[in-house]
Amino acid sequence: ETGVTQTPRHLVMGMTNKKSLKCEQHLGHNAMYWYKQSAKKPLELMFVYSLEERVENNSVPSRFSPECPNSSHLFLHLHTLQPEDSALYLCASSPTGRTNTGELFFGEGSRLTVL
């Protein structure tokens, strides 16, 4: 139990589907992150939310749409994805302010396969 829960753990979708990944953290953190992890590639930071405001969007295609309704929940809405979007999507959270050493707390990931 990491304190960061991601659902679903596995998702298979067609290129025309619309689906969402969900992340929930129970650690009282104010920042949440989406990372993409593809085989043989470094971790890619996709989005960062701090105090529910998006503070970073690393040139991610618009077919990925994040939503952060409150500091405990983070969504990644997916639509018209491509097969190359198949990857492990990791959610993470961290505190903000003076207590922030940069340490991230990760969920178990959502394994996405786009057919």
Next chain:
Amino acid sequence: AQSVAQPEDQVNVAEGNPLTVKCTYSVSGNPYLFWYVQYPNRGLQFLLKYITGDNLVKGSYGFEAEFNKSQTSFHLKKPSALVSDSALYFCAVRGFGNQGGKLIFGQGTELSVKP
């Protein structure tokens, strides 16, 4: 540019032997350094961190890491490897300036421990 390098894609060790996973960093300020481990189809788990103080940091599962400022290194070590230590290991450094507060990850090192 601020960065982390893990020069070995893969490290192979026999069970019971000592292991070292290498990491070097480049950062503009005093480094905050981290090691994470990832088991197959799982999220990243925190192992240990260096913020300040003693250069030898002890972490989870018997791992330790030594901060060496002159060599800008933070190598991960364990005196006696276990087969269950086989996993993907990531080194990370907290960024400064326009990367402030965010973790910069290395590309990962696959550790394989054989019986």
